[in-house]
Amino acid sequence: SAVISQKPSRDICQRGTSLTIQCQVDSQVTMMFWYRQQPGQSLTLIATANQGSEATYESGFVIDKFPISRPNLTFSTLTVSNMSPEDSSIYLCSAPGQGNIQYFGAGTRLSVL
Amino acid sequence: DAKTTQPPSMDCAEGRAANLPCNHSTISGNEYVYWYRQIHSQGPQYIIHGLKNNETNEMASLIITEDRKSSTLILPHATLRDTAVYYCIVRVHIANSGYALNFGKGTSLLVTP
Numbered sequence: 001s002a003v004i005s006q007k008p009s010r011d012i013c014q015r016g017t018s019l020t021i022q023c024q025v026d027s028q029v030t031m032m033f034w035y036r037q038q039p040g041q042s043l044t045l046i047a048t049a050n051q052g053s054e055a056t057y058e059s060g061f062v063i064d065k066f067p068i069s070r071p072n073l074t075f076s077t078l079t080v081s082n083m084s085p086e087d088s089s090i091y092l093c094s095a096p097g098q099g100n101i102q103y104f105g106a107g108t109r110l111s112v113l
Numbered sequence: 114d115a116k117t118t119q120p121p122s123m124d125c126a127e128g129r130a131a132n133l134p135c136n137h138s139t140i141s142g143n144e145y146v147y148w149y150r151q152i153h154s155q156g157p158q159y160i161i162h163g164l165k166n167n168e169t170n171e172m173a174s175l176i177i178t179e180d181r182k183s184s185t186l187i188l189p190h191a192t193l194r195d196t197a198v199y200y201c202i203v204r205v206h207i208a209n210s211g212y213a214l215n216f217g218k219g220t221s222l223l224v225t226p
Contacts (some may be wrong), residue, residue: 004156004186029211046209101159104157
């Protein structure tokens, strides 16, 4: 398996501010993934974060709103910028572990007032 | 990736086997069937995966039909802690690279005393 640590685990933020979520993996991985889970919904892929290159965003997600950093092979951050109440969601990161199975962090529960 | 169809919800009595079905009639020859579950507000947890043979691990068994168009996840002795949303995902398994997962709506399993 892989141990994936996310922080913060939850936050309450004001409209118009930004929050940076951190994801740490216990092994070196080339690709990491960020997902959003809106209330009562399933997970939706935001972007793929490759070390050494720009993140690849899915349709409906843009870099200005969700900038991603990938400074090394064990770490990534996702920033939710200029937040509005519609950004209230759980944000999750994932990375491959043993057997190339995808493992997930516990998630960051974000509430925007 | 092949699309999957799961019942939206199921109930199971504690101590009984929980059999969760999944249809994936458009599955390709090189696509695996993965099962994850998400206990309320936590990150998805990997359960099991398989290509065409039945698989068993400490958590569950996976039965894949001979034509591979459907599968069943079996929790042999369900406990209250197995109450979760169960996701069936079909995906090509890439040996040396990470890959994202396409989550559908899943099956909400309620285990009752």
